[in-house]
Amino acid sequence: MELLIASAVGVLSAAGIYMVLRLRTFPVIIGTSLLSYAVNVFLFASGRLAMNAPPVLRDGAVRYTDPLPQALVLTAIVISFGMTAVVVIMALGSWLSSDDDLVDRPAVSEGDARAPSMPEGDA
Amino acid sequence: MVLTVVAVGAHAWFSGTTGTETRRPLLPVTPIAVAAWAMLIAATGFLVAAHRNRLAVLMLMGIIGLMVSVGFNHFSAPDLALTQISVEVVTIILLLLALNFLPNTTPNESGALRRTRDAIIAGAGGIAATALTWTILSTEFPIAPISDYHLANSYKGGGGDNVVNVILVDFRGFDTFGEIIVLGIAALVIYALTEALLSSTVRRRLLNRGYEETQAGDAHPLMMVVLTRVMMPVILMVGVYIFLRGHNSPGGGFVAGLVVAIAVVTQYMASGFAWAARRQRYPYHGIIGAGVFVAGLTGIGAWLAGQPFLTSAFGYFRIPPMEEFELATAMGFDLGVFLAVVGAVMLSLESFSRLGYRAGTETSDHAMDIDPSRDEELTPAAGEQGKVI
Structure with missing residues (x-):
């Protein structure tokens, strides 16, 4: 079972890294979302896996899974929505105001009046 | 930068020692x-x-x-x-x-060479992530985690059975307080950027934008409107239920806030932005503010009892015909979290749909385009004019 989780984290990160390296804003946003799935699952898994042991106190229960990573990941999931939304509106702004959704333009050619597009603001 | 990362990695590889290595x-x-x-x-x-x-x-x-x-x-x-x-x-x-x-x-756009290079980088990253996760998952904790403290003190100190929720609102309340503020700021940034876009030349371009695909004739279908209207109180009830049980069973302010936001979003989807916006009584900025305010006020309440900020208290009460129930100050804090999440999610989604809304276009005040109970005769062309959601 541990190998399934480990490989799922690996596949999600690989797909995320590949998408982040694309040239347009939309795939980059998708890539950061995939990476955040991978990171969330990884953080959650760092509390080790346990089945049928939810961290809700009950009479007679002998073992509970680690609650701390769960609490940290819960807020991370909600915050990642906020961050995605901010990056999306930035991408949308750059597309609507310059008709261009390239993530980084190689060089501004001579006589090109348009400013180079904003670099992707996601950390 | 790449060099730094590689150097740090190499240093860790050669000088690092592994933990106890218990499988x-x-x-x-x-x-x-x-x-x-x-x-x-x-x-x-x-x-x-x-x-x-x-x-x-x-x-x-x-x-x-x-x-x-x-x-x-x-x-x-x-x-x-x-x-x-x-x-x-x-x-x-x-x-x-x-x-x-x-x-x-x-x-x-990218050629085969670039794609191969990206695939190699991504593959290496994926293998590294797999290896790291596998190593962590297949070995025991090298030192004892602090989670046992949380499990042992959740009921005694926080008065709740759901340890995850107790960690969020009691043990790490200050952290959560910061997080709802961050979420609120993110929503306000989105609102501000939308405003900036709408007041620039972009607005004219948006208004002149044609549609690449043909529009659906019935933008606000009867079935969808009726269904979402019936579901609204049900979803709100589920939201309240999830909120109230949060301290002792899975649920809590974050989930309840998202559920309620989804209930409101379905109304926008069914009847359109203009219709929903006209019926909106409280601005979403205010809801975010109220959430942060309520959460802060709950924290300050602890000062009056001579305790540090955000110290929580709880007690058990009984109203005669009902069973004994618990009241905790953490509930007030969770209410703040709930309000902030609803406000932040709705403000973000509303800002995005505002971009698509044309103030000049004539919008129907009716919830649905074709309503059998309405007396007036609908012209057949009415459905063909592109309605804007």
Whole structure:
């Protein structure tokens, strides 16, 4: 079972890294979302896996899974929505105001009046 | 920068010592887990293969999010599963709204060389992530975690059975307080950027924008309107239920806030932005503010009792005909979290749909386009004019 989780984290990160390296804003946003799935699952898994042991106190229960990573990941999931939304509106702004959704333009050619597009603001 | 990362990695590789290296007994593989894993891997593979079709990407993202949520539930994290699935809904709606303006396909620009290079980098990253996760999962904790403290003190100190929620609102309340503020700021940034876009030349371009595809004739269909109207109180009830049980069972302010936001978003989807906006009584900025204010006030309340900021208290009360129930100050804090999440999610989604709304266009004041109970005769052309959601 541990190998399934480990490989799922690996596949999600690989797909995320590949998408982040694309040239347009939309795939980059998708890539950061995939990476955040991978990171969330990884953080959650760092509390080790346990089945049928939810961290809700009950009479007679002998073992509970680690609650701390769960609490940290819960807020991370909600915050990642906020961050995605901010990056999306930035991408949308750059597309609507310059008709261009390239993530980084190689060089501004001579006589090109348009400013180079904003670099992707996601950390 | 690459050099620095490689150097740090090399240093750790050569000088680092491993922990105790006690192997953990591995969990048995179940068929259900394999099926979910296969769906996740297949969806991710198709996503990368078909990433030029942006709508398909969003559908596959939905599958991935659902499988991650199922996985959380499988490994004893019901709170995370609930949060993941409701965040997934609002994220997909948000990306669909954005896709309304962005092109539907990604052009094929990078050559074979660049794609191979990216695939090699991604593959290396993936293998590293797998190896790291495997190493962590297959060994025991090198030092004892502090989680036992939380498990032991959750009921005694926080008065709640759901340890995850008690950690969020009691043990790490200050952290959560900061997080709802960050979420509120993110929503306000989105609002400000939308305002800036709408007051620039972009607005004219948006108004002159043609539609690439033919519009659906019935933008606000009767079935959808009636269904969402019936479901609204039911979903709100579920939201309240999830909120109230949060301290003792899976649920809490974050999940309840997302559920209520989804209930409100369905009204926007069914009857259009203009219709919903006219019936909106409280501005979403105010709801965010109220959330942060309520959470802060609960924290300050602890000062009056001579305790540090955000210290929580709880007690058990009884109103005669009912069973004994618990009241905790953490509930006030969770209410703040709830309000901030509702406000932040709604303000973000509303800002995106404002971009698509044309103030000049004539919008119907009716909830649905074709309503059998209405007396007036609808002209057949009415349905063909492009309605703007």
